[in-house]
Amino acid sequence: MTDQPPAPPEPQERARIYDQGFRRYHGSRTGVGGAVRSLVKHSLRQALGIGRSARYKLVPLPIIFMAFVPAIGLIALAALIPVGTEDFLPTYAEYYALVVAALYLFAGLVCPELLCDDRRTGMLGVYLASPLDRPRYLLGKALSVMLLLLVVTLGPPLLTLIAFTLQNEGPDGFGQWITVFLRILASSAVVGAIYGAVGLAISASTDRRVVATATILSVIPGSAIVTDILVNDGGMPPVLRLANVMFLPRALVHRIHAESGGWPLGDNPTWTLWLAFFGWLALSTTWIWFSYRDLVVQR
Amino acid sequence: MPDPTPTAQRPRTNGTDESGGSLVRAESLVKRYGSVPVLDDVTFTISEGITGLLGANGAGKTTVLGLILGLHRPNGGRLEVLGRDPWHAGPEVRARVGYAPEHHTLPPDLRAAEFVRHVAELHGIPPEDAKTRSSDALWLVELGEERFRPMGTMSTGQRQRVKLAQAIAHDPEFVLLDEPTDGLDPTQREVMLELIRSLHRDFGMNIVLSSHLIDEVERVCDRVVIIGGGRTMAEGTVAELRGTAAETVTAEIDADADRMAALVAALRASGLTVRVDGRRLVLSVDHDESDAAIKATLDELRDRCLDHDLGVIRLGRRRLSLEDVFLEHLR
Numbered sequence: 168m169t170d171q172p173p174a175p176p177e178p179q180e181r182a183r184i185y186d187q188g189f190r191r192y193h194g195s196r197t198g199v200g201g202a203v204r205s206l207v208k209h210s211l212r213q214a215l216g217i218g219r220s221a222r223y224k225l226v227p228l229p230i231i232f233m234a235f236v237p238a239i240g241l242i243a244l245a246a247l248i249p250v251g252t253e254d255f256l257p258t259y260a261e262y263y264a265l266v267v268a269a270l271y272l273f274a275g276l277v278c279p280e281l282l283c284d285d286r287r288t289g290m291l292g293v294y295l296a297s298p299l300d301r302p303r304y305l306l307g308k309a310l311s312v313m314l315l316l317l318v319v320t321l322g323p324p325l326l327t328l329i330a331f332t333l334q335n336e337g338p339d340g341f342g343q344w345i346t347v348f349l350r351i352l353a354s355s356a357v358v359g360a361i362y363g364a365v366g367l368a369i370s371a372s373t374d375r376r377v378v379a380t381a382t383i384l385s386v387i388p389g390s391a392i393v394t395d396i397l398v399n400d401g402g403m404p405p406v407l408r409l410a411n412v413m414f415l416p417r418a419l420v421h422r423i424h425a426e427s428g429g430w431p432l433g434d435n436p437t438w439t440l441w442l443a444f445f446g447w448l449a450l451s452t453t454w455i456w457f458s459y460r461d462l463v464v465q466r
Numbered sequence: 467m468p469d470p471t472p473t474a475q476r477p478r479t480n481g482t483d484e485s486g487g488s489l490v491r492a493e494s495l496v497k498r499y500g501s502v503p504v505l506d507d508v509t510f511t512i513s514e515g516i517t518g519l520l521g522a523n524g525a526g527k528t529t530v531l532g533l534i535l536g537l538h539r540p541n542g543g544r545l546e547v548l549g550r551d552p553w554h555a556g557p558e559v560r561a562r563v564g565y566a567p568e569h570h571t572l573p574p575d576l577r578a579a580e581f582v583r584h585v586a587e588l589h590g591i592p593p594e595d596a597k598t599r600s601s602d603a604l605w606l607v608e609l610g611e612e613r614f615r616p617m618g619t620m621s622t623g624q625r626q627r628v629k630l631a632q633a634i635a636h637d638p639e640f641v642l643l644d645e646p647t648d649g650l651d652p653t654q655r656e657v658m659l660e661l662i663r664s665l666h667r668d669f670g671m672n673i674v675l676s677s678h679l680i681d682e683v684e685r686v687c688d689r690v691v692i693i694g695g696g697r698t699m700a701e702g703t704v705a706e707l708r709g710t711a712a713e714t715v716t717a718e719i720d721a722d723a724d725r726m727a728a729l730v731a732a733l734r735a736s737g738l739t740v741r742v743d744g745r746r747l748v749l750s751v752d753h754d755e756s757d758a759a760i761k762a763t764l765d766e767l768r769d770r771c772l773d774h775d776l777g778v779i780r781l782g783r784r785r786l787s788l789e790d791v792f793l794e795h796l797r
Contacts, residue, residue, distance in 0.1 A: 189599075189605065189606040189634075189671075190669075192591070194595055195592065196589075196590030196591065197587075198561070198590055199561075201587060201590050204587075205584060218577070218580060220575065220616075238574070260677075284573070288521050288571055288572060289567065289571040290573055292569070293585060293588075294588065295537060296535055296537070296565040296567070297560055297585065298561045298589065299588065300556055300557060
């Protein structure tokens, strides 16, 4: 019998280094689309204060809550009152009258946050040294503003629709439900687009956030006051009310939901309301583009 | 639209692609802002390695960087970056270039790691990879422990390093650094220059270093492009720019203007290259830099001074620096 040395154990696992430190990158790249997505994601986080200290969350979150409070109240009320007596509840179109202050406050907060800060902090120079060019940068910012405004324009009525449906007080039948859903979607887009466009145009004119916010919060209700005075006291033609950027989207929302109303623009033909809407969008877009086209960027 | 082409399969600037081995090629470049000319007939080539873009403040260095990034349209001339016209292919060019701006203002409430990650994503790195690379880049610039600090709480030196990290996180084909040592104390400056050297040495990164500080360009760069008065004043390796006159003999002579002129004429007649700076003469020595060449120059100077009965106040030898070359071109 011979004594043989025991065979060395088979290595069960090879040693690995997991943290290799900085090295060259050989993976795939996302292209310009990835740059726009990253810009939108970063802008949403910035506006909502995500990843920032608590003080950056103090303003946006209460405003979002303000926009949802009437919806929550309506849902609670609808659950408490007897079926068939809910006619006094506001319609989907009328809902926007309850939250108009929250909507334009949110626009006044978000738009300057996303445009003015980039110019003040040198981020615009960093963005333009990336695959983003000025049109794509502005497109990304407009998308971000639109998505943020949809939180307050789409969220509450959609919540109401879903809650009413679950309470058996929603639209009758699937077809009717889809119609209401699409109307809510279109209404939210209209309200978000016009407040967002005006907010961005004003924010494109200054790099001071406070100035931009104050201007937005003055111009939107100011347009209602000035047009009202000009038409009612100044004897100017009622068509001038189309310049009332505060109530124009509300009037359009009533038309989208096929309802009468939409004071004080309720008497204007629908086509004039749409013309005014696209006019505001075109004016704002042109203003933003000319503000940024020749802007000297800090580098 | 995702671009699934791995970096390794992309055309690299290794001398085999359409750019003929150069990263940047500028020919007779002209740039005006309104009626104010900033660049007028600038011609240079930037190849692999570390290239210094040297010029006084306001010489147009940042404008050159802006043109390379495709942010300005040249008013004349031709510019190719990685084989493309940056004005027409700006996004494609910028995706392959890293840029650290000169200004120190960065979003104060944003954490360094988030900022670097965001810039990496902007340059096409997918989010998960961007997170890892942001962390790795910040560790590389020695900010690993500080990476979750808001940038507003960082010192100038730390912010300069954050800017360097965001410029390299997406693994660009070359990096443009605009005054990367601006605002740094001597120790921080040394650390930054060593970081820049290590990026090329350890990772093969090509770097364009824009600076008005001659000594740091001389210490770090393989090649130099000197810009002044809107033109390219000189271009080449530091050795090439020093030319055949790598060393000089300087002499301070006790003479009036007429006798100094006679002495200079005599020295030039003997085949020496002489520059006059007041009562100081700077004599270039041939590139062999041997003691024999120095001795021959000193002997010649002594003999000609004796011929003209002139006294020598001070005599010395000095190695020609990039500063001498720069000042010579400014004259």
